[in-house]
Amino acid sequence: MEKFFELLTQMNPFDLVQVIFWGMAGAISFYFSIGNARVWTSISIGFFLIFLSQAYGINPWGHYQKLTAFHYIVGTVAIMMITHGFLEYYVFCRTFEISGNKLIVYLSTLGILAASGVFLMINPNPSPNTIRNIRMVENAIWVFLCVMNIELVRKIYLAIKDSDISKGFIAFGLVFFFIFLWKGSELYLQIFQWDQDWQDIIALMTDESTDFDQYPARIQFSQEVRRYAGLLSGISVGGTFTYIYRLLK
Amino acid sequence: MFLLPKGNPLFENLAVTKLKLPDVLLKLSTGGFTGYSSFVFQTSTVILVFEAGKLVSALLEDRNGKRQNGFEALSALAELMVSSGSGTMNVYKLSKDLTMCIHALLEGETLYKAQELKLIDINSLLGKVKNDRMNGCLRIYTEEHSAMIFYKEGNPLGFFHDGSGDIESSSSESQKIAGLPGAKIDLFATQSVEEIMGINLLEVANIQKIWDTTVALHQSEIDRTNKERQERDIKAATLRLAELEEQVKVIVGEYVGKVGRGIVDKELSENGGNSCLIDEAGFAKFLAGIERAAKLLISGTNIKAMMEKLSSTITNARSES
Structure with missing residues (x-):
């Protein structure tokens, strides 16, 4: 517990606020998944997993590299779950088919996470470079699936725009827009090796140089976008679920 | 509709819906029945005349006075019995002479129909019957009663009224009916008994087949309606x-x-x-x-x-x- 509070005090206040908001959003979405229709389970579980993926900063055992890698894998599973949920919702809007049950969704999610854990355990300890690669893959998946989800949400909204819940999908569109900016800016920094992880790696482990100093403006801009979009994402997810909860009450 | 005097009743007001035409005809035929049987329906009346078990005449008359005879009348009777859902049958025994007069009457021609008695010069009509040496029948009737006067070559042969089993000589019943309010007369010209062919319709018509066909048709009609x-x-x-x-x-x-x-x-x-x-x-x-x-x-x-x-x-x- 002491270690946990030590980590909290060491964290950037902005990042801490972001984690707190994601914690609230995760709690709201998980609560939402319990009391609502099956199709919402994948979506809300996915948003809850974002909190888990973001919580590595306050994880007392976060210095274990396999655990850090696991946080990023959880982040990847999160957007896949969310996308699966919106795809199901879209299918429902077109065919009115509702299949499966909540327990299977919960168990499948646990199964995927357990399999990811096993994958990390049976493989060598990931290097900082490997962890960065995993994070980059996560961000790439997030960016492309965000674009896809914005399109899905648009189509769902058009199909159900005269129902009570339709405005909730506009809010989801906003959520994915913020997440796109958040993850997109992070991916942008990673692709051009301007991210903090790469700076740490080359400082300690390689003799590679960096052009970090040549583009201070765009790097600064991207970092700011990443910070604020990340914060807004967490706030908007919590707000959206609260809003939908009220719409469906 | 055609109403004959009742004769000696054997059966009256039997419900037609419970009867089968072949059975009725077979019973009257095998019993050597002489007289007539009337089937009274809402829309028509059918009269079958029997002489010693032979069906010598069949006549159907509807409420408009339209008539059918012989085979057509039998077919129509079968159809009415199957489909009308109501109707009564009466059987009256008559003497052979009276039966033949009725037979001749049914085969004859209607000269005057439903004439109001009070509007008719009855004396001149009877004079015409006599002068023309007519074979015929003058029917005097109301809604309830009927009496007949048969003429042979212009001379009265006798009278037939309700309860008669034979041609009678008393004219009192006829006069009584003629005195009733609303009494009417029909005048028929009949063929002489000798000219009437004595064909037994039961021998020339397959009554069972007529009946079966009618029942089948009626059933198919019911099925179709259903x-x-x-x-x-x-x-x-x-x-x-x-x-x-x-x-x-x-x-x-x-x-x-x-x-x-x-x-x-x-x-x-x-x-x-x-x-x-x-x-x-x-x-x-x-x-x-x-x-x-x-x-x-x-x-x-x-x-x-x-x-x-x-x-x-x-x-x-x-x-x-």
Whole structure:
């Protein structure tokens, strides 16, 4: 517990606020998944997993590299779950088919996470470079699936725009827009090796140089976008679920 | 319609619907019956004349005075017995002479029909019968009673009235009927008995076959009517169900939006079509499906209101059908 509070005090206040908001959003979405229709389970579980993926900063055992890698894998599973949920919702809007049950969704999610854990355990300890690669893959998946989800949400909204819940999908569109900016800016920094992880790696482990100093403006801009979009994402997810909860009450 | 004096009654007012024509004719034939049998229906009267068990004459007259004889009359009688659903049969025994007079009368020609007695110069009419040396019959009748005077070559042969078994010489009954208010007369020219062919219609007509065909035709008519009624009922039920389905779609659409119609269509197809709306178990499943889908789209309050409206609409529709 002491270690946990030590980590909290060491964290950037902005990042801490972001984690707190994601914690609230995760709690709201998980609560939402319990009391609502099956199709919402994948979506809300996915948003809850974002909190888990973001919580590595306050994880007392976060210095274990396999655990850090696991946080990023959880982040990847999160957007896949969310996308699966919106795809199901879209299918429902077109065919009115509702299949499966909540327990299977919960168990499948646990199964995927357990399999990811096993994958990390049976493989060598990931290097900082490997962890960065995993994070980059996560961000790439997030960016492309965000674009896809914005399109899905648009189509769902058009199909159900005269129902009570339709405005909730506009809010989801906003959520994915913020997440796109958040993850997109992070991916942008990673692709051009301007991210903090790469700076740490080359400082300690390689003799590679960096052009970090040549583009201070765009790097600064991207970092700011990443910070604020990340914060807004967490706030908007919590707000959206609260809003939908009220719409469906 | 044609009303003959009643003669000596053997049977009166037998319900025709319980009788079979072949059985009736066989009974009268094998018993060597002489006289006539009348079948009185709402629209027609049929008279069958028997002489020593031979069916010598058959006449049908409808309420418009249109007549059919012989085979046609028998076929029509079979049809009336099968399809009319009412009617009575009377059997009156007569002497052979009177029977032959009736037979001749039925085969004869109508000269005057339903003439008001008080408007007729009866003396000049009788003078004409005498002068023309007519073979014929003067029927005097009211709604209830009838009497006949037969003439041979212009001379009165005798009288026939209710209760007579033979040609009688007393004219008192005829005079009594002629004195009743509303009495009318018919004048028929008859052929002489010698000219009438003594054909037994039972030998030339296959009564059993006529009867069977008529029964079969009637049955097929009933079947056809039943089928038409069933089709009409099905069509009406289909129409009612279609109206109910539309009402349900409007209600669901009102709460859920335009996807509501699609949700209703899908749930109906999964529960065996719109007939599930009036089936208790099917409707419960249908409602559960609608509620499950609505949970993804609208608030709990609206779901509750929608379900109540759907239930009351269906309950009303069920109670009306």
